[in-house]
Amino acid sequence: MRIEAEETREVQRRHRNIPQLLVNIVMASLMVLIWGRATGKTYGATSPWLAHHAETMPRSTGAILCKSYAHMNTKVLQEIVEGWTELGYVEDLHFWVKKQPPEWANVPRDFHHTQDYTRSITWWNGTMFKLFSLDKNSPSNGDSVDFMMVEEAKLLDYQAVQEAFKTVRGNRRHFGHLSCHGAKLIVTDRPRDAKGRWVLDYKKIETDPELLDAIIECQYQIQLRQIELLSDVSESKAKKLESEIKLLQEELNELRKGRELEDGDREGTVYVSLASTLDNIHALGIKALKDLRRDLSDFDWDLSVLNKDILLVEDCFYSYISEERHGYNATNYKFIEDNPTIRERDCRFDLDVRPGQGLDVFFDHNKAINCITVGQRQEQYYRMLNAMYVLEPEMAMDLVDKFCHYYRYHPTKVVNYYYDNTSRRGDARNAKYLSDDIIDQFRKNGWVVNHVYMGQATSHVSRYEMFVKLFNEADGQPFKVRYNIDNCSWWLYACHQTPTKIRTTEKGQPFGKNKDSEDPKYNIPKWEATHITEAGDGLFVAQILHSPFAYMGGGGVIAG
Template structure:
């Protein structure tokens, strides 16, 4: 850490003097529109931001769309500074955080955002309050368009408020008037709902905040989308390019040039206090130009985890390169745009097959003194579970990983409710234990256990089959296990055809399939990455990655194999048990 220059007056009391333009930008990023807000006793605190985060702060566009890889600091270093500034410049304003589910906001979005706020100086219980109003003794002003209740809101010391809006709670955006919107994990948002519900609330109140560039601002960020329905966010790049073409110059470059001049002047303000008045006048001129341009600017950015290599760590990136399947590493880490493969084993699987069903009567019964992943780890949070019928269960068995899937029929639909797994050295009995723990409160302690020939074999080290190990543990915990043997693993062509018809829909003889989005992360990845390989007797599922023990086996074909058994067994039991036709006959017509 370098010491302040000797010619600086004592009143600056700088902890650290940083001479880089970009780091000065961080230090002064939240100075208000009035240049006089640079107080005489300003104290600089050093914080590290990566290049994508710095560019976002420098541009400060009214609309921002960020497609950044995992580990780039989207929540803590993008959403947090952006919403911090929104609140600061719009006292008594009303913003909102939007997510595909309320659980996402509680478990994944808010914790790092709050951490970011705290690093910028806010203190919970002093500067902001989550799901509770500030104490009356503080005389905090009321929001201009404040909420009636506090359950889904964050209140701030200057009278501002932020609502937590989720697309899985019908009507949560109705009747609101908001002044800014920030959305995390945008690839999971339903674009039609976003356009027709929430974005329509970002309106009005020009008499309070008109002219402030952050007014009616939008921020949406995500890692690289991999489904057709989520590609809308990539289209925002075209809007950014079109803006520059209309004006005849690069709008983003012009903004960055202005910021460079502003921060060069701030350096002069610190180094030459005797010229304070003239420097402040120049700063104000450039600041006004910057505000005028960015208030109508769309900014789209892409970044990979490599852009945060100092924070994430080169060793971690190298480790992920070895463990992750190539597609996941390319999209989630390197942030490269996906290509549609012609060799997918489940080519019809897309975003619309995933749904959100959370029991918020159960969620809302909790006090939220803390936030974070794993707050609700049993089936009472799952609104898609029929509590009064048995659960269907299927597993895949192996030395390195043992996945388990749970499903239930629901009318003409079949729902894949939950995935579980254990990895070496844990075994089948451990995944049985996890199942019993998660479904401890399920009233009907009965399962339909679907298994094929791979579950009934013994080995030189054990005279008990995996099927018996699993069933015996559940029975010891009070469950009734209905054995549903499906025979030998169905031929690849039959599984391919079954999934194709079930995912496309329209065949009254087959279930339409849906997946609980929040509970089936690795099922999705496994099925999306499963490929077709040509064999000597026809095509098959390519399972070569299962033999590569350097890969993360959660993302190979193990989960997809369990899904095959579950869907096949479900049709045998639920759709055809009273039908004289064989299941094979469905594919003969």
Template sequence: MESADNKVYFNRPQRLTQLIGANTTVIVAGRRTGKTDSIAAPFVLRNMQRMAGSTGGIVVPTFKHGLTNTLPGLLAAWKRWGFINGIHYVVGRKPPKSFAKPITEPHDYEHVISFYNGSIAIIISQDRPGSSNSLTLSWLLVDEAKFIDYDKLKDETLPANGGIKSHFGHHSFNHSIMILSDMPQTKRGSWFLHYREKMDADLIAAIEATVYEIWRIKSRIRALNTSNSPVPDYLKNHLRRLDRSLNQMRSVAVYYKEYSSIENLQLLGENYIKQMKRDLTPLTFQTSILCQRIGIAKDGFYSSMKERHKYNASDFAALDTVWQQFAAAPDSLDSRPSALDCTMDADVNPLAPLCIGMDYNANINWLVVGQPSGKRLNIVKSFYVKFERKLPELVADFCAYYATHQNKTVVFYYESTALGGNYAVNDQDFRWVIIHEFERHGWRVEDVYLGNPMRHDEKYLLINQGFAGKQRLMPFFNRQNNDDLILAIQAAGVSRGRLGFRKDKAGEKLAETEEDRLEHRTDGTDAFDTLYIGCEKFPYTESASLNIGGVI
């Protein structure tokens, strides 16, 4: 009895990427277009199967990202296609003796995927120093390229992609590299967009035509075999020539393509696109879903913020524990680990209180978390909720993430905007609701009243001086935990009025009603402003009474 074929659906962008098979492939696509599942997974699987014993690299911006996004997507796809953990591959441990050995064995197998034929894939995380040292690679997958440090990639990892030519030189995908991302929003994150100019459109068209011709010849041969007719030698010879030609073209080809999430509408459905438009911040929707290129504000409200004000802070010991649990449970490998909380963050002092600033709006509410450390103000995480989720849910998200934080004290900085307002929750003002919710979750709140909001020109001067190191505290942002906040800060524009600089907040009222918005919401940046002003002007001390007032 024959088993039924396991049919797999690929949308048009996914099919084209696989059929073209360029040596260098760059796909810039919106969320849920199947970049990891149906573009990266076939790329890695092909390389590991057809270059037996080879070593490849999966490059991720942080180990946390690889653990929560890249690997579960890859392994879930393989599982659907019949490749079983423990039979066809193993993760994070030495493979069984029944597996073939790789040509070059790694020093250890802790961060390695091992295939039955001896091929291995090494997880290279840029926040873990030396993870690509002394490697000889035959292929590279670069995931979430907009968060990748190109200088590190260029200096540490790309030189390792030399491969073993004596073994795999005849393959068009030896030394291959695949780069995946949604549309970047910063100049630094746009390093891979120049591949569009490197693509030879005529060469790609020739590859497409050759693939079609090979399909046509193979169809003729199948028809002849079905009818028990002899296959002419010229057809076989022509097919061999086409294969050689295709291999040569693929080996030098660069394929660059941009897609929006709408390309996968057949699987996602219209409701997903509508939900993302509603739930995501506007600029994130434009870049991550519609995959639109946007202009970056050159003279923004936070013009002194530089790349050096962002940092990575993974607790590798905690992440390795989660990784070991992840690798030891075959049935959970294709799903995201659930035990990700503040214990994974190396920048949080568990014995110190957490300082917060918030912003309140009918449609979106923000909570930004920071901890002063010497002359630094580390912005360790930010949260937001939208529409039917209000302040109680926002506080609950915070408390769930920081459930293991030892010092259950929150220093809540707030302005007069938190008093008297109630449209985000009920008939109580924002301050009351926030304090009540924190206390309900077992936290102690030290509330610090900052008075009326600071004038925009004064705020502009204070915060930009902070970024420049001319104030007591300099703000720094945890990249992994503040994606949307960093985007908001980088995109916040300025307008000039009779009082000088003002933050351009015109886009706030249009954010959820216009399809193609160019401004990002400033709500999150207002929460950051409150936090910075509070920590800078009203520093918390355990012995001080913080329930103070004043106009700043």
């Protein structure tokens, strides 16, 4: 007997690298993927994993968890949908994103009878994926799911993830016999700081290699027989092969459950996959890797391409800045839900912008990168609302346009432009400075400009002394600093990668920032270097010394 493919079906080949193949073969109870950039996490791992569990457990309830609701809507969902499409699934035919399937599809309800379609994905067979984010729609004690995927795990707090995993418990009477019931998938690239290093700890509890090898061998034997079934075999031989495949699949299911415990339960299997970009060289090609080597710093090459374990910089100049203490989320979830087709982020995504108040800005200028920070004083807080940049060939005027485009819906088109001597370079013959061009560009975009010249830039030592008191909220400080986690993520990363430099003889200053990251010879991406930290420094110095709320240690107020 020969199994014929349907004449109308087009057979498409898909390349998979070895880490992707192993993930889809092993399918352990708990899998942790720590993969470098461009390794094919979505197409080769997460999308197939989600599809496998949806197909294997019809009418089950799964979950996708990430840090922010905005990230879920603007990135995670889009990549998952693209991954499913690559596998042959069609949106609005095989699955429906954040909406109820039409009646003609005759989709059964999941066993949990999930009610909220606006925060779910529904599959044709009744499987539902709940969309969780820690900042808005986090899992609660009342939730119960059959499997869960955690996206960008390095950004999530360990305890929060463990609390979410407590909800992976439901429908044992329907799916408890399957090894994929209760499965968890943790996906991330290599952590850059101590907060995300918990994902590496799973390597300590990984299942014995012998058991993982047995799973791989069992899957191999299944595939050998499936391939043989596609050839010319007799009917009796086909039945024999099908019977063997069924027995092997039952054995594979038991192997994936792990060893039996004293209480009769199974311990589950744990598989940790470490992959570098080099593992995907067949798909990327040599040129892509050469381009990455040329464009990335040694640090980023080792961390994000080679997937090496690298710790946070020691003696950090900004060690006093804490995401837990100073960061906040201000995502406008209602706007996102009411406008699901809007993918480009603008100020309508932000709840922390006071509509009746102007915006404070400070620039840092360089040939390779121009940066701007944006803030507002709000009662006892000073909020850094945003941090933006443009790279060459774009210049300062392009950054002004980018700012104006982002805040085009802000009703109060007033900008308080603070600048120091670094913005007063220009053509001495016509006495026009860069700051003048920036003011003109704001006005061309329809903004009213209040400009404040701050004079000579402050020293690193004086800033450090001011900021330590300010961020530690010592007595007598003019305000408390807070920053928008989503919009200022690169500013925070650059701050935490800035070391302190001892300068015993330079300009009489005992120490300062180590700004080696700005040196082209180190090949560090400009948005990760100290440039953007200078824009943040200037914004805070402006508010301490040059704003209407300006403050000095002795309590004096200075006119802005």
